[in-house]
Amino acid sequence: MKKIFIYLLVINIIIIALVVILTKNQTRETVLQGLQKEYSVRETSSVDHSKFEILQKPFANPQDATAACLTCHTGRGEEMLKSAHFLWSREEYVEGRGITNVGKKNLLNNFCIGIGTNEASCNRCHAGYGWNHKSYDFTDQKNIDCLVCHDNSGKYTKKNGGAGMPDDSVDLNKVAQNVGKPMKTNCGSCHFYGGGGNNVKHGDLEDALLTSGTDVDVHMGYDGLNMECIDCHPAEKHVMKGKLYAVSSMNRNRALCTDCHTSMPHKETIINEHSLKVACQTCHIPTYAKVNATKMYWDWSTAGKLKDGKPYHEEDSMGNHSYLSIKGDFVWGKNVEPEYVWFNGTANHYLVGDTISDTTQVVKMNQLYGSYEDRDAQIIPVKIHRGKQVYDKKNKVLIQPNLSDSVEGNGAFWTDFNWQKASQKGMEYIDQKYSGDYGFVHTEMYWPINYMVSKKESAVSCIECHSRDGRLKNVSGFYMPGRDFNTFVDKFGLIIIILTLAGVLGHGLLRILSAHKRKK
Amino acid sequence: MNKVYIYKAYERFWHWTQMFIVFLLLFTGFEIHGSYQFFGYEEAVRYHEFAAITFLVLVVFTIFWHFATDEWKQYIPTVKNMKDQANYYLFGIFKNAPHPVRKTQLSKLNPLQRLVYFGLKVVLIPLLIFTGLLYMFYRYEHQGAIESLNIDGLETVATLHTLGAFLIIAFIIAHVYLITTGHTVLSNLKAMLTGYEEFEDDNEVEKKLTASQSAEEEAETVNE
Ligand code: HEM
Numbered sequence: 001m002k003k004i005f006i007y008l009l010v011i012n013i014i015i016i017a018l019v020v021i022l023t024k025n026q027t028r029e030t031v032l033q034g035l036q037k038e039y040s041v042r043e044t045s046s047v048d049h050s051k052f053e054i055l056q057k058p059f060a061n062p063q064d065a066t067a068a069c070l071t072c073h074t075g076r077g078e079e080m081l082k083s084a085h086f087l088w089s090r091e092e093y094v095e096g097r098g099i100t101n102v103g104k105k106n107l108l109n110n111f112c113i114g115i116g117t118n119e120a121s122c123n124r125c126h127a128g129y130g131w132n133h134k135s136y137d138f139t140d141q142k143n144i145d146c147l148v149c150h151d152n153s154g155k156y157t158k159k160n161g162g163a164g165m166p167d168d169s170v171d172l173n174k175v176a177q178n179v180g181k182p183m184k185t186n187c188g189s190c191h192f193y194g195g196g197g198n199n200v201k202h203g204d205l206e207d208a209l210l211t212s213g214t215d216v217d218v219h220m221g222y223d224g225l226n227m228e229c230i231d232c233h234p235a236e237k238h239v240m241k242g243k244l245y246a247v248s249s250m251n252r253n254r255a256l257c258t259d260c261h262t263s264m265p266h267k268e269t270i271i272n273e274h275s276l277k278v279a280c281q282t283c284h285i286p287t288y289a290k291v292n293a294t295k296m297y298w299d300w301s302t303a304g305k306l307k308d309g310k311p312y313h314e315e316d317s318m319g320n321h322s323y324l325s326i327k328g329d330f331v332w333g334k335n336v337e338p339e340y341v342w343f344n345g346t347a348n349h350y351l352v353g354d355t356i357s358d359t360t361q362v363v364k365m366n367q368l369y370g371s372y373e374d375r376d377a378q379i380i381p382v383k384i385h386r387g388k389q390v391y392d393k394k395n396k397v398l399i400q401p402n403l404s405d406s407v408e409g410n411g412a413f414w415t416d417f418n419w420q421k422a423s424q425k426g427m428e429y430i431d432q433k434y435s436g437d438y439g440f441v442h443t444e445m446y447w448p449i450n451y452m453v454s455k456k457e458s459a460v461s462c463i464e465c466h467s468r469d470g471r472l473k474n475v476s477g478f479y480m481p482g483r484d485f486n487t488f489v490d491k492f493g494l495i496i497i498i499l500t501l502a503g504v505l506g507h508g509l510l511r512i513l514s515a516h517k518r519k520k
Numbered sequence: 521m522n523k524v525y526i527y528k529a530y531e532r533f534w535h536w537t538q539m540f541i542v543f544l545l546l547f548t549g550f551e552i553h554g555s556y557q558f559f560g561y562e563e564a565v566r567y568h569e570f571a572a573i574t575f576l577v578l579v580v581f582t583i584f585w586h587f588a589t590d591e592w593k594q595y596i597p598t599v600k601n602m603k604d605q606a607n608y609y610l611f612g613i614f615k616n617a618p619h620p621v622r623k624t625q626l627s628k629l630n631p632l633q634r635l636v637y638f639g640l641k642v643v644l645i646p647l648l649i650f651t652g653l654l655y656m657f658y659r660y661e662h663q664g665a666i667e668s669l670n671i672d673g674l675e676t677v678a679t680l681h682t683l684g685a686f687l688i689i690a691f692i693i694a695h696v697y698l699i700t701t702g703h704t705v706l707s708n709l710k711a712m713l714t715g716y717e718e719f720e721d722d723n724e725v726e727k728k729l730t731a732s733q734s735a736e737e738e739a740e741t742v743n744e
Contacts, residue, residue, distance in 0.1 A: 270565070373672070463561040468554050479675035482554040482561060486679040493686025500690040504697040507609075511701075514614035 035260055039225050043181070050177035059172045062129050062165065063142040068176065070141060077141035079238040084248075085127040086144060088115075092249040094348055095369065102249050107349045108398050109246065110298060110365050110387035110443040111195040114352070116430040117402035117412070120163045125190040132163035134429070146179070149186050153178035157189070161406065184210055184220065187229040195295060201246075203294035203336065203383040204285070204451040216290050218453050232260070245448055246366060251345025251376065257281070277478075279378040281450055282340060283460040288383060288452050293318050293332035298387040301440035303328035304417040311417070326403075326414040328388075338381030338449050340475050342370035347446075352430055356396045356441065362386075363398065365445040372477035379475055383447040390419055392427075394435035398443075402426040522719045526628050526711050531591075534582050535712055541578065542688065544571040549685050572652055579649070594629055595638045602631040613701060618725045623717060636691075644687055651681035 049055055052072075059065045070077045080086050089103030104122075108114045115122040116134065123131040128143045130136070137143060145164060147156050156175045159167045166172065192198055192207045199206030214221030219232070232255050233242045242255030257280040264272040274283075288294070303326060306312070311325030320332045348367045356363050370377030390399045402425040405412035413422035419438055427434035465472045466482030473483065527535070548568035551558055559567060586592040604620035609632070612620070621630040629637060654677045702708035703718050711717030720728065 461562065462565070463557070466552075466554070466561050478673055479678055481552050481674070481678060484675075484678075485553060485682065486675075489679055489683045489686070493683065493689075496686060496690045497693065500693045504693055508697065508700075510614055515616070518616060 031262055031265060036225065039227055039231055045180050049179050052177075055176045056173060059176075062145070062147070062172060065172050065176050066129075066142050066144050066146055069146045069179075076238065077144060080127070080144045081139065081141060083127075083238045083240075084243070085149075085238075085240070087138060088126065090243075090248055094249045095346060096348065097351075100351070102349055102351070103247055106352050107247065108352060108365065108400060110385060110389055110445050111201060111295070112403060113389060113398075114400040114426075114430075116352075116400050117426050118404045120161050120406070121404040123163050124158045124160065125194070126164040129164050129166075147172070147175050148189065149182045150179040151175045151186060152180040152183060154185055161404070181228075182230055183228055199289060199292045199294045201295070201385070202447060202451075203333075204288040204449045206289075206292055206294075208291035209451070212291060214455060216452055218455055220451075245343075245347045245368060246445065247349075249347050249349065254345065275378075277372075277378055279343075279380040281381050281448075281453070282379050284453050284456070285338065285381055285449050285451075286454055286458060286460050286464075287335045287337055288381075288449050289334050289336050290452050293320050293334040294336065294383065295330055296333040296336070296383075296385065297329075297331035298327070298385070298389075299329040300387065300389045301328060303413070304419070306417065325417065336383065337471065339384050340379050340472055341368055341382055341446065342372060342374065342377045342475065342477070343368045343380045343448070344370035344374045344377035346370075350398060352400060353397060353432060356391065356398070359391070359393070359396060359439075359441050362442045362444050363391075365443050368446050368448070379472065381449040383449055385445045385447060387443045387445070388440045389443055390423060390438050391441045392423070392433075392435050393437045393439045395433055397432065398441070399423045399434070399438060400426045400430050400432070402429065522721045523716045524624065524719060525715055526623060526717045527715045528589075529715070530585055532712055532715060534578065534585070537578055538575070538582075541571050541575045542692075544568075545575065546685060546688065553682060553685075569656065572656070576649065579645070594627065595634055595641060597635045597638050598631050600631065602635075605630050605632045609701070616728055618720055618728045619703075623719065636694075640691060644684055644691070647680060648684040648688070651677050651684065655681055 054068045054071060059068070066077075084090050084103065087103065089101045089105050091099060092102050093099050094102065104115050112118065112122065119132045119134075119136075127145050127148055129145055130143065145158075145166075147166070148158065153175050155178075156170055157167045159165050188205075188207055188210065191202070191205055192209075194201035199208075209217055209220050212221060214224040218224055219227045230240075233240050235241070239253070241253055243253065258275075261280070263275060266272050302323070305323075305325055312323075313321050313325070314323040316322040316330075316332060318332060318334060321327075321330055322332075323329050346369045348364075348369070350363065350365045368380075368382070390401055391397065392399055401419065401422040402410075402412045403414050403422065405415055408415040410416075411418070411421035411425040413419065416422070420436070423438050424434055424436070460471065463482070464470050466480065468483060470483060472480065545568060548559065548564040548571065550556065551561070551564040552568060558564070601621050608617060608620050611617075619630075621627075623630075655674065658674070658677065699708040699712075700706075702711075703720055707718045
């Protein structure tokens with residue numbers, strides 16, 4: 001009788017254990033596996049553009065190529081004319097400002113500062129042709145550059161200092177016959193090189209992503225799914241999903257990890273719950289600038305020094321410029337641990353003409369809003385690019401200097417090395433007052449980190465934040481186990497323990513002494 | 521010498537399991553607190569939560585046992601003999617005076633123990649459990665996604681939980697010392713292990729009484 005019970009018990013335990021183990025393994029990886037399957041299939045184009053006659057006839061200029069595209073792709077021109085890639089501006093609601101246009105036309109940064117007077121150089125990355133003056137015609141569809149995004153031949157480049165015109169070497173017919181969906185190389189041709197060089201601005205977006213493995217980025221690594229940018233940033237009527245808070249302000253149309261991965265991708269509930277307050281990127285991007293260095297600090301105030309009347313440069317140990325006469329001092333960083341801030345998806349920006357309330361304080365070129373109390377806010381990783389840049393001491397505004405010019409003597413800083421003239425010229429061009437009294441002020445710009453997602457094994461571990469001096473040591477407003485403690489309770493607790501110990505030891509000692517005495 | 525059956529089997533099981541769990545809770549708890557690194561944070565949290573749940577199960581069973589056996593009555597604080605017991609710890613113990621209160625199966629705790637254990641069971645452990653449960657199950661209110669215990673922050677919960685943990689340490693230190701104050705240094709410990717405790721028999725009590733009284737008289741004459 002007893003034996004039967006034991007048999008039944010053992011068999012039941014085995015069955016239950018099997019069911020538990022098997023069902024666990026079944027459910028665990030479906031989301032990820034599903035995504036892997038979905039994104040491993042590559043679409044192929046349904047048409048062969050090289051067969052189209054209109055694309056075989058020579059183009060007199062790039063605008064003609066655009067016109068040729070639009071003969072078939074009707075309506076796309078209107079879409080592009082309204083897109084941020086073409087307008088470099090978005091109409092957005094900004095807390096404290098109301099509805100404003102925000103974009104490179106009216107905001108400044110702490111890299112090359114602003115585009116006014118520098119269009120020929122900066123606007124090389126405009127998805128259009130010939131924006132070399134503020135009077136540019138944003139209503140002419142022929143000004144749209146279709147090829148920079150849709151070239152699949154890899155041969156299309158834009159001319160240095162050419163205000164968005166293609167390089168003289170480009171065979172427009174060849175490119176036009178090899179168009180397709182944008183690839184990493186297309187997006188990267190601008191987005192990797194912001195700030196005047198590879199990885200200068202973002203830190204997590206650079207040309208090494210074209211050739212690196214999943215150890216650098218799990219999504220784009222060649223030994224993984226080798227995903228394209230548009231897999232996560234699909235476009236709807238030429239409006240890309242997602243945007244960067246260096247130039248935008250509203251919590252809308254964002255590309256989020258959870259769009260694909262769901263909001264509960266971990267098997268441990270405690271980690272899923274973290275996502276209410278912690279963005280995925282915070283744990284899954286332990287470091288950025290994993291391959292090439294990124295610019296962390298830019299001091300414009302030292303620019304303009306010459307050797308024998310000529311500009312010069314110096315390099316740091318990694319071979320990056322640490323000084324350039326035209327730009328000043330730089331500090332670069334590689335494998336950088338991000339800083340962390342609260343962010344609710346809305347941001348403010350320094351717009352041309354904003355007065356600086358306190359010039360002894362650091363000016364925020366963009367301010368990410370959010371706090372612990374904010375239900376929409378999460379802790380996100382950021383690169384903070386710090387700098388020192390020119391401002392008007394009397395009017396208390398940041399100066400938009402004229403930096404580049406094709407000839408010497410017109411007042412551009414990069415040719416003439418004179419802040420006074422460069423400031424005057426730049427401010428006049430953007431219709432701002434300039435007092436003639438310039439100085440340098442500290443600035444900060446916040447770059448949310450979204451790429452170079454590490455393999456899950458290398459994600460940030462608990463202790464890296466849950467410790468006294470961990471990654472989140474500067475993120476305030478809440479109690480975090482392992483980092484925070486109540487000073488009074490900790491002191492009081494220690495004192496109580498010491499007093500109890502002392503009492504017990506004293507009492508014990510007296511007992512031993514008195515017993516000793518009694519024996520005598 | 522007398523031997524009396526004091527601690528029943530369940531009671532002994534409960535006591536030693538509780539000791540083990542509380543040590544684990546303390547050890548992992550203070551790692552979570554950031555006082556040191558041993559298991560690694562992730563593991564410490566896992567063990568602490570596992571130990572906490574085991575502890576809860578044990579507590580539920582033990583409460584049931586206390587009521588089923590009427591043992592709970594032993595913890596009702598009483599002032600009777602309290603002064604004598606305090607006098608014993610402060611003075612008598614150094615003169616080898618007899619224990620003022622006799623342990624029996626029906627009254628295993630002296631008045632001071634009653635008070636301290638009552639505090640432990642009614643204040644300290646419930647405090648730890650209550651704040652611990654809040655710590656474990658609080659949720660951020662988040663766009664209606666998860667609806668349960670909504671708390672704006674952990675600070676109060678965590679601070680009280682930590683305070684409780686410090687007090688438990690103090691209790692353990694005092695407790696471990698006080699068990700050496702039985703008939704012999706080890707008799708209390710043996711009792712919790714075997715169930716049987718050794719006591720002074722009446723003869724010994726008599727002897728001790730006269731001895732400590734004569735010691736007192738001696739002291740008085742010396743003073744004169
Ligand atoms: C003797 C009993 C216990 C002791 C000494 C103890 C000690 C501690 C300590 C020192 C901490 C760190 C607090 C901080 O720094 O914020 C902690 C955390 C914690 N305790 Fe306890 N604890 C005990 C019982 C419990 C119980 C019964 C529960 C649950 C029912 C519990 C749940 C927790 C939780 C959830 C945490 C936060 C860390 C985590 O998520 O695991 N504790 N404990």
